[in-house]
Amino acid sequence: MAAQAAGPLVVGVDSSTQSTKALVVDAVTGAVLARGQASHTVGGGAGKESDPRQWWQALGEALDQCGDAVRQASAVSVGGQQHGLVTLDAAGEPVRPALLWNDVRPAPQSERLIAERGGAKAWADRVGSVPGPAFTVAKWAWLREHEPDAAAATAAVRLPHDYLTERLTGEAVTDRGDASGTGWWASSTGAYDAEILAHVGLDPALLPRVALPGEAAGTVHAGHLPLPKGALVAAGTGDNMAAALGLGLRPGLPVLSLGTSGTVYAVSTHRPADPSGTVAGFADARGDWLPLACTLNCTLAVDRVAALLGRDREAVEAGGGVVMLPYLDGERTPNLPNASGLVHGLRHDTTAGQLLQAAYDGAVFTLLEALDRVLDADAAPDAPLLLIGGGARGRAWRETVRRLSGRPVVVPEAQELVALGAAAQAAGLLLEEDPAAVARRWGTARGAEYEARPRDDAAWERLSATLADGASLLRP
Numbered sequence: 001m002a003a004q005a006a007g008p009l010v011v012g013v014d015s016s017t018q019s020t021k022a023l024v025v026d027a028v029t030g031a032v033l034a035r036g037q038a039s040h041t042v043g044g045g046a047g048k049e050s051d052p053r054q055w056w057q058a059l060g061e062a063l064d065q066c067g068d069a070v071r072q073a074s075a076v077s078v079g080g081q082q083h084g085l086v087t088l089d090a091a092g093e094p095v096r097p098a099l100l101w102n103d104v105r106p107a108p109q110s111e112r113l114i115a116e117r118g119g120a121k122a123w124a125d126r127v128g129s130v131p132g133p134a135f136t137v138a139k140w141a142w143l144r145e146h147e148p149d150a151a152a153a154t155a156a157v158r159l160p161h162d163y164l165t166e167r168l169t170g171e172a173v174t175d176r177g178d179a180s181g182t183g184w185w186a187s188s189t190g191a192y193d194a195e196i197l198a199h200v201g202l203d204p205a206l207l208p209r210v211a212l213p214g215e216a217a218g219t220v221h222a223g224h225l226p227l228p229k230g231a232l233v234a235a236g237t238g239d240n241m242a243a244a245l246g247l248g249l250r251p252g253l254p255v256l257s258l259g260t261s262g263t264v265y266a267v268s269t270h271r272p273a274d275p276s277g278t279v280a281g282f283a284d285a286r287g288d289w290l291p292l293a294c295t296l297n298c299t300l301a302v303d304r305v306a307a308l309l310g311r312d313r314e315a316v317e318a319g320g321g322v323v324m325l326p327y328l329d330g331e332r333t334p335n336l337p338n339a340s341g342l343v344h345g346l347r348h349d350t351t352a353g354q355l356l357q358a359a360y361d362g363a364v365f366t367l368l369e370a371l372d373r374v375l376d377a378d379a380a381p382d383a384p385l386l387l388i389g390g391g392a393r394g395r396a397w398r399e400t401v402r403r404l405s406g407r408p409v410v411v412p413e414a415q416e417l418v419a420l421g422a423a424a425q426a427a428g429l430l431l432e433e434d435p436a437a438v439a440r441r442w443g444t445a446r447g448a449e450y451e452a453r454p455r456d457d458a459a460w461e462r463l464s465a466t467l468a469d470g471a472s473l474l475r476p
């Protein structure tokens with residue numbers, strides 16, 4: 001397989017919430033020569049937790065599935081689910097399972113932190129984001145309060161992607177993109193914020209070094225993976241930043257990602273600072289910014305509704321006036337951590353297919369509502385929405401986005417844009433090129449184009465009204 005390659009081989013990894021995916025890619029042409037995937041489990045009762053050692057094992061399995069090609073790789077990079085709090089002891093073993101991005105238990109700690117340090121605007125101005133329950137800083141504050149022994153035993157704090165990078169290289173290195181989702185990396189200075197760290201009692205020495213864009217983390221030192229020892233390892237990044245690289249995204253082009261999380265984002269040349277907290281002011285992996293809004297209830301919530309109704313996920317029906325806000329896991333955008341799902345307008349003649357369509361509408365509406373805040377002066381008003389993530393393969397998802405956005409939609413042919421973006425980062429490091437330019441050369445954003453349809457204003461109004469009128473039910 002690798003014999004057909006025009007250039008050196010690189011490996012891109014997406015360690016996301018549900019699984020790890022690995023791709024072996026020709027660094028010159030972008031051809032995907034091999035792929036592998038292995039699942040993780042999420043547990044934790046009321047919370048969302050995963051054992052980081054599972055991610056490492058899944059990485060090994062996904063790489064094994066790639067066969068011989070992976071043994072010829074010259075560089076590798078890991079993109080990972082953002083925000084997760086990985087706590088390691090002095091021997092580098094997890095003190096406890098990682099608290100994941102979608103664990104809403106730290107909601108009280110988030111509120112307290114915002115209040116204690118000057119309010120939402122002060123956070124947005126300084127850090128770039130208002131630290132909701134997803135942010136690592138709120139999770140660390142939760143751990144100190146609820147499990148002080150675990151916090152005291154912690155000798156190193158990592159994010160999911162840099163935990164894996166460290167196991168590959170032996171080096172404690174992260175990047176500005178993923179660091180910008182911690183709440184203790186300030187976008188106003190481009191560095192860890194000593195005052196915030198002191199406020200939450202976290203010694204900066206426990207954190208990884210933040211590599212500059214384009215800098216290597218090290219080389220592969222772990223002997224028991226199929227990757228060649230000595231292969232270059234890029235700094236990696238958060239999964240959304242990796243997907244932005246994978247699309248070769250230029251400022252102002254909006255992306256809507258339908259996966260375990262739903263996200264809307266665009267690369268921007270302006271540092272974001274949204275005091276409403278809807279838009280996280282992330283850094284991208286290159287040196288620009290990645291304003292982003294994220295929902296907790298996306299493909300898993302809609303699939304759950306389909307399963308409850310005993311229907312295939314594509315078995316939707318138009319019509320009727322039923323509305324669903326599918327906030328099964330609480331919600332992050334809008335910030336309703338204690339919410340549950342809400343159905344309004346159910347009638348005798350409502351069909352199961354209409355109820356399923358209402359779940360899609362609720363999930364998509366929540367993302368599109370945040371899109372206007374995400375887009376800034378860089379954004380072209382008529383730019384098509386790039387639709388990615390597992391859900392982009394589904395007709396019902398795509399048609400719901402078209403109907404509720406009124407925008408043209410492009411669904412890139414390339415799947416696994418996070419892993420491709422990580423591969424582009426590895427290729428950029430190897431070939432000394434801008435990784436986004438590498439991805440553009442690979443043509444990863446090319447795909448089927450769907451023209452704009454008139455927006456379904458009636459459905460939009462019903463959803464807006466239900467969200468407003470249901471406020472007391474959604475904030476128990």
Ligand SMILES: Nc1ncnc2c1ncn2[C@@H]1O[C@H](COP(=O)(O)OP(=O)(O)O)[C@@H](O)[C@H]1O
Binds near residue numbers: 259261300397
């Ligand atoms: N053909 C498909 N049609 C619609 N949805 C799909 C399809 N294939 C996968 N999905 C959805 O994609 C989700 C996984 O998306 P993915 O982007 O891979 O997840 P993650 O965010 O964990 O990386 C699944 O929860 C599933 O609902």
Ligand SMILES: O=C(CO)[C@@H](O)[C@H](O)COP(=O)(O)O
Binds near residue numbers: 016259
């Ligand atoms: O929290 C965010 C973004 O801020 C999520 O987008 C996570 O990064 C999880 O990603 P997936 O597992 O859905 O890819």
